[in-house]
Structure formats: C-alpha cells, structure tokens
Amino acid sequence: MVFSSSTFLIAFLPITVLLYYLAGVKLTKNIKVKNFILLIASLIFYAWGEPVYIVLMIISIIFNFYIGKDIDASKKAGNTALAKRSFVFSIVFNLGVLGFFKYFGFLIDNINGVLHTHIQAPQLALPIGISFYTFQIMSYVIDLYRGETEVQERIIPFALYISLFPQLIAGPIVKYKDIAYQLEHRKESLNKASQGITRFVVGLAKKLILANTLGAVYSSVQATPASKISTATAWLGIICYTLQIYFDFSGYSDMAIGLGKIFGFKFNENFNYPYIADSVTDFWRRWHISLSTWFKEYVYIPLGGNRKKTPRVILNLLIVWLLTGLWHGAAWNFIIWGLYYGILLIIEKYLLSKVLTKVPRAVKHAVTLVLVIIGWVFFSAPTLGEAFKYLGAMFGAGASFADAQSSYIFGSNVILLIIGIFCATPLYKSIADKFKPESVDRLKIIAFPILLILCIVFMISETYNPFLYFRF
Amino acid sequence: MKINLGKYKIIELACVAALIVFIICLMASLSAGTNKSIQEISATPVKFATESKMKKRSTKDAAKAFGFNADKAEGIVYYCNDSIMDVSELLIVKFKNPSDAKEFEEAAKKRVENQENLFKNYAPDQYALLQNSIIETDGNTLFYCTAENNKEIYNSFKKGL
Numbered sequence: 043m044v045f046s047s048s049t050f051l052i053a054f055l056p057i058t059v060l061l062y063y064l065a066g067v068k069l070t071k072n073i074k075v076k077n078f079i080l081l082i083a084s085l086i087f088y089a090w091g092e093p094v095y096i097v098l099m100i101i102s103i104i105f106n107f108y109i110g111k112d113i114d115a116s117k118k119a120g121n122t123a124l125a126k127r128s129f130v131f132s133i134v135f136n137l138g139v140l141g142f143f144k145y146f147g148f149l150i151d152n153i154n155g156v157l158h159t160h161i162q163a164p165q166l167a168l169p170i171g172i173s174f175y176t177f178q179i180m181s182y183v184i185d186l187y188r189g190e191t192e193v194q195e196r197i198i199p200f201a202l203y204i205s206l207f208p209q210l211i212a213g214p215i216v217k218y219k220d221i222a223y224q225l226e227h228r229k230e231s232l233n234k235a236s237q238g239i240t241r242f243v244v245g246l247a248k249k250l251i252l253a254n255t256l257g258a259v260y261s262s263v264q265a266t267p268a269s270k271i272s273t274a275t276a277w278l279g280i281i282c283y284t285l286q287i288y289f290d291f292s293g294y295s296d297m298a299i300g301l302g303k304i305f306g307f308k309f310n311e312n313f314n315y316p317y318i319a320d321s322v323t324d325f326w327r328r329w330h331i332s333l334s335t336w337f338k339e340y341v342y343i344p345l346g347g348n349r350k351k352t353p354r355v356i357l358n359l360l361i362v363w364l365l366t367g368l369w370h371g372a373a374w375n376f377i378i379w380g381l382y383y384g385i386l387l388i389i390e391k392y393l394l395s396k397v398l399t400k401v402p403r404a405v406k407h408a409v410t411l412v413l414v415i416i417g418w419v420f421f422s423a424p425t426l427g428e429a430f431k432y433l434g435a436m437f438g439a440g441a442s443f444a445d446a447q448s449s450y451i452f453g454s455n456v457i458l459l460i461i462g463i464f465c466a467t468p469l470y471k472s473i474a475d476k477f478k479p480e481s482v483d484r485l486k487i488i489a490f491p492i493l494l495i496l497c498i499v500f501m502i503s504e505t506y507n508p509f510l511y512f513r514f
Numbered sequence: 515m516k517i518n519l520g521k522y523k524i525i526e527l528a529c530v531a532a533l534i535v536f537i538i539c540l541m542a543s544l545s546a547g548t549n550k551s552i553q554e555i556s557a558t559p560v561k562f563a564t565e566s567k568m569k570k571r572s573t574k575d576a577a578k579a580f581g582f583n584a585d586k587a588e589g590i591v592y593y594c595n596d597s598i599m600d601v602s603e604l605l606i607v608k609f610k611n612p613s614d615a616k617e618f619e620e621a622a623k624k625r626v627e628n629q630e631n632l633f634k635n636y637a638p639d640q641y642a643l644l645q646n647s648i649i650e651t652d653g654n655t656l657f658y659c660t661a662e663n664n665k666e667i668y669n670s671f672k673k674g675l
Contacts, residue, residue: 098536101532101533161613
C-alpha cells in the first residue's frame, strides 16, 4: 500500500487513526493497546502488497527479539564470548536474508557473465522495505551488544519498532535507541496531530503534484534513444529527475514524519534542503540523513573512521560508499554511483579542502549541483551502459545541442521547473519569516485545504505510481 | 539469576529452520517452466487475438518492436493490430534459458512505457488500455498483452501452460 493511494487515504489511515484514538487514547489510555492496534495495522499495511513476505518479516522479528534477549542474558551472566557468538549469529542471519533476497540474482548474473555459465537464479521479487527494516533490526542488535541500549523485553513493542507502517517501506531508518522510549511512553496531543497532518499533506503534495509531474517529463526523455537526444534535452531531463527524486523521497519522509506525529512519535529529519549544499560532503549531510548516519555509526566508525592513517581512511571511505551504492540496488550502476561519491568525497577531503575555502559559495554550490546531477544519471539509468550513453548525450555526443524536443520540454515545463527549484530551497521559509507568525498561520489555514484538494485531484487523475525508493 | 539460554537458542534455531522452509516453499512455487511447445501454449490466446482483429507478425517484427535478442528465444508469437492508432498486441515468448526472463520482461515494460508516452496526450482510450496491460513471466515463458479482453487472454494462456 502506498501513502498516495486512495486505499490508504480513504480507508486504511482513517480507520487506523479512529481505532487508535478511540480504543487506545480515549478508552483504555493503555500503551499496550495502542501498540497492539498499531502493530496489527502495520502488518495489514505490509501484507496488503506483500502477502507472502510478511512471513519473512515475522520470522526476522521473532529471531531478532530472542537474539536480543540471548545477548542480554549472556552479558548479564558475564559470558561475553557467548554474547559475541549470538551477535555474530544475528549479523550473519540478517545480512544473509538481505543478501539472498536482494543480491543473489545479481551475483549469479555476474558469475554467468564472467564464466559463461548458465546457472539459473531464482526470479524472486524483492521483499518491499527489506533494506530499511533489516538496517533497523541491525541497529537494535548492534547497540544492544555494544551496551548502548537496553534489551526490549516485550515482543509487541519490538515488532512495532520493526514494522511501524509510517516508516516501514522507505524510511527514514529509525535507530532503536532513538525510539525505544517513545515505544512505551509516547504522548499524543491535538497539537502534535495537527502538525502531523500538515506535514503529511506537504509530503503528499511533493509526491503527487511535483514528483510525479517531473517524473513524467524525465520518462519522456528516457524513452528517446540516447543517440537522438540533444544536449539540452538530456540536461532538462536529468534536472527533472534530480527534482523528482528529491520530492519523491523527501515527500515520503515528510509523510512518514507526519504520520509518526499523529501517533505520538517523533522521527528524526531525513532531509535538509540537499540541493543548497556547497560541497559533496555537505550534500550528504543533507540527503537521506538517516542512511548516512547509519553507515557512519555502524560501518565507518567501527572501521576506524578518521582516526587511522590516510590510506586506511581512504579505504574506509571507499568501503562505506561501495556499501551505500550496493544498499540502493543490486546493479553495477548503483555500485558505480556509490564509488563515484566515495571518490568525490576523498578528493574534497584530501585535495580540495584548502582550495574550497577560497572559492566563492555560489561557485561551490554550482559545481556541487552539477556533480550531484551527474550522479543521478547513474542512479536513474536502467543499466550502466545506458548511464554512459545518457552522459554522452549530456556532454555533446547526442543528436545536437538543442532541438524541437528541448524547446518543447522547456516551454511546457518552465513554470514547473521554477516551482520545483523554489520548493527545493528554504526560500519560502525566508519569505514566511518576514511576515508575522499570525499572518503565516492564517495563510496556512487557507493554503493547506487547497493543497489537499489539489492532491486529491492529482491522485484521481494519476495512475499507480509507487515511490522511487520503494525498490530499495 | 537463572538464565534460560537454551530456550532462546531453540527459538532462534527454529526461526532459522522456518526461514529455510519458507525459502524452499518460495522457490518451489516458482515454476521451473513448461515443456509444451510455443504453438501449444499460444493456441488459445492467439484465437482471442485474432478475434480482436490482431494480425500475426514475424519474429523479426517482434524483435524490432521490443528491442530484445530473438536468438535467446525458443519461440516467439507476436500479434498486433494493423492500425497504428490501435495499441492492442499480444506477445508470448518461450526462452531457451529461464535466466533470460528478466531481459524479456524489461523489454516488454519498456515497450509499454514507450507506447504510453506516445499515446498519453492524444489517445486517452489507447493510453488506458496500455495502463491495464499485463506482463507476466512464468518460468521459461513471458506473456504480454494489451487489449480490452487481456484478462481473458491471460487466463487462457495460464491454462495452456
């Protein structure tokens, strides 16, 4: 089920909110009842699209819940060796499941390609959200093993942590230690719920009005063979994709954060205007923050982080970015995309750090944007070969510099692009700050219902259009 | 404090066993492929296609329209309408190797996407047909159909496997 579908908005969400507030908040005021209602709703939400893979998620929940108890009991008994064994068992299990369902086919395809064999890989569908919930599970087990969080003694809150529907499918990746207290002590309020609804509508508008419309432009460019695309069309197409992926993914995060607030949760922000970054390092502090933080905390720092000698730090960075690329998908273009950022970050850190302090911010910003846009070519292309062909078109190997298609795309989408660029920056916040807060609130009261109506219009006219990050 | 590590281990191992059983069941549910010939598989769907005024096309036409490598197929059946304003078409492919399923499926998806881009703005009825098109792979076969009665055609294909 997707947040922008009528099933979710008209049936699932109102029923869940009603049950939660009636039975959980009003009648019983019992956190156990509230958690139970949310857990059942989350399992239904997942099973709606994945009736088979719900079994896999339940097995993972039970396994990791008891591994947690196992590690805790071993540590309390002073048996660190046993705790370590259970910890390793859990990591092997979780990475094994993720590896089998996400990377096995890719591995076999590559073996077949290199050795010219014909090994048949099972054509398994990727369990939705597996990369997100596996990383959440691992954050719990790792923190528990390190002694950075307490064991969860009850299975319902633990299962809810893994399956909580607002962020189950496409994040943000919530670390257990950040939400442990809220799982058993959260408070809902009218104020929080109203903030949550507003945030949800903003996310919905980003997805339905901006991301889908921009996506349609990029799809039309992508449908043209790379050799027939002019340079201007190629740039326009990828700029549309650059905005589409931001509004699509940050829109989902907004909706997740908003839904969380409705149910009394507070999730950390996942985006902070990434396209205003003035360096690649800065971009990654602003884009998919929960994933970068996860890799930093659970891979980069344990590998030694910045504390080692330069060659080792470079190796650590490359490992982290190779894994980041792989996390996004089992394909060479994602691996190259990850390594591309690894190399850019290394160059920034070791070769350009002094130079960059002297360069005007506008120049740094422009260069960063171009580098990020080039990165999205690898990310959006179906194969690595297609990515290079598209890059060729962007840098003059296409049909011409500009043609009728580029004029048409620009002419018919210039307003959309201006709105997209405006909304991807904090400009509207700066403008709002110039007015009195009461005036802004009054405007919001008028603007949000209009935005919601617009979203409904777009939802009705659009067909099934899942979020880009669902496939990860 | 008494620790019941044994109980935890039993549950953990039971989960591993359940996971293995789950994967085995999942793999078993994936069809290894049909032994029937492409003519046998496509007989009934083709009947429906001709009733819908679709005409038989060559393997070369299919490869050109879909951009796949026809050498990887054991057999290809491709029907489409004469009119360029009618998007109805039927494609059934039996691959030599089931591992090629993804490649053919991607080609069919790309075809639908390209057709959607072409028809979206000026032929809403044809666009609606494309949006309801069916693309399914089953072991060593691919079924793709865009037609008003595509569900009926698909069901006849499934029965014929």
